[in-house]
Amino acid sequence: MPSGTPLQVGRRIAATRHSRRMTQADLARAAFISLATVKAIERGARAPSDTTLDSIAAALTVDPTHLVTGYTGTERRVHAVLPELSAVLAAYDVPLDPPSRSAEELRAAVTEAVSWRLAAQYARVAQHIAPLLQDSLYHLHSSPAPDAARLVVAAARTADAVACKYGAHDLSARLIDLMRWAAEQSDDALLSASVAYVRTETFFVARAHRAGLRALESAVDMAPQPVCARSGAARGALHMRAAVIAGRAGEASAADTHLSHARALGDEVREDIYGGTAFGPDSVRIHEVSVAVSLGGEYVSRALDVAREWKPSLAIPAERRSGFYIELARAQLWSGLAGDAFESLKVARSVAPQHTREHPWAKEDTATLRRLKRADADSLTNFAEWIGAI
Incomplete structure (x- = not known):
């Protein structure tokens, strides 16, 4: 309550x-x-x-x-919109009534919605995303240009953020299929690369890590050569994601190789949002922590080494910053630093409360900390009640 x-x-x-x-x-x-x-x-x-x-x-x-x-109003809003999103998906290939907004207005609305996704403002996403996705599909049907396909992918990815975070994994998979379909209409290799990045969510959910790694490696092979910031970021993001899923698959050598490629490409661009994905030197550092935690065991100390020397700045999207502290908390907990782990979870909550509240690792680690009772009992109990760990 x-x-x-x-x-x-x-x-x-x-x-x-x-x-x-x-x-x-x-x-x-x-x-x-x-x-x-x-x-x-x-x-x-x-x-x-x-x-x-x-x-x-x-x-x-x-x-x-x-x-x-x-506050649980966000959960209610998200779950209330899921049937609307499902209805839009059911008719994705059926042109319906034209939207009231122009292409320019739609582009501005989608851009704003993407900013909400990156900031983990899921209540705002839920309030607007179903009609936004519907309008994007209409524009693609009426003007099958690359820009229209990019709008569909951006809107569907924003919808997927709430579907995936709130456990609607079947709906999430359908949204990703829609993104792949839209990307095929565009003949835009960079758009296809961004969709391949997002598709990895389905492999994480299914714990099909080896298959996900192979899919990403295939996407890297098909991605454009890094001749500019956008193409370099697209390829670098795929390597970044491949490093994490290689870690989950227990393939340390592949994880290190992909992380090395991501680091080299990240050093060539400034930290920014490319095709809806944050990429640059700081994003790669965050993924170094994620890879270390994914590999576990002797690799966990790498996550602590990164955190001792560096923290993500406010320029990094809230959702990604929150993820950094959640994964750091897991590394700290595994290293016997229970108090530090709790502090990291509290930072994650202050950065992106709803993202932290819906993150399974945050829930699991909070429950573990409470069993260990190695933090202030009242504060920890309040946090555990908030996150749903008790």
């Missing part, structure tokens, strides 16, 4: 608003609610409804769980 009195929630909202240098009037305008409502909520005289809380969180560019610990 959500925790925090109306006064505590109001104080969190006010503190977050101040950190954004917004007045109460600014927040009211951005959230499309009255100034009187903002004032009443901030002084604790009124508890925000789920709809109002989502609007305030969106205006403050945070996940609602930053404001109300244990």
Whole structure:
């Protein structure tokens, strides 16, 4: 259940608003609610409804769980939209009524939705993604140009973020099939490479790590040569992903080889979002931690070595930064550093609460820490209740 009195929630909202240098009037305008409502909520005289809380969180560019610990409105919104997404997928090849927005408006909306995915703002994604995917498909049917296919892939990938994170794995697989179909319409090798990167999720879920590694190695072979930042990032991201799944497959030599290729390509570009995927030197460092944890055993110390020398900056997307601290926590726990592991999990929650809450490793490690009782009992119990580990 959500925790925090109306006064505590109001104080969190006010503190977050101040950190954004917004007045109460600014927040009211951005959230499309009255100034009187903002004032009443901030002084604790009124508890925000789920709809109002989502609007305030969106205006403050945070996940609602930053404001109300244990908030479950995001889960409800995500699960409510899954049937709508399924209906869109069922008719992906059937042109329906034309959308109300133009191609330019659609492009802007998809770009914004991608930013929500990267920031792990799943409530905002759930609110808009079904009609956005439908409109993207219409544009592809009416104008089968590479740009239209890219919009479908971007919208479907954004939808997949909530489907996969919230356990709708069959729907996730169907969304990935849709991405592959759209990429085939485009004749765009870079788009196909980005879809191959995303497809790896299905192999992770099925624990088909060796098959996933072979699929990624095939995708690397088909990817364009790294003659520019975009093509270098596309190939580098595939190597980065291949290193992780090679680690999960227990193929240490292949993991090291792919990580070496990713590192070399990452050093050639600046850290940025390429085709919907963050890539660059910092992303490769994050994946070094992931590879070390995936290999386990004697390799875990590599993750601690990376973390001692480097931490991801705020320029890294929230979802990926949160993942770094979740995987670091696992390495710390395996190394007997239970207190450090709990601190890393708390950082992960502060960066991307909903991503942390839905991450299976975060749940597992929290449950282990609670059994070990090697952290402050009250804080750990509260965290375990929040994440659903008890």
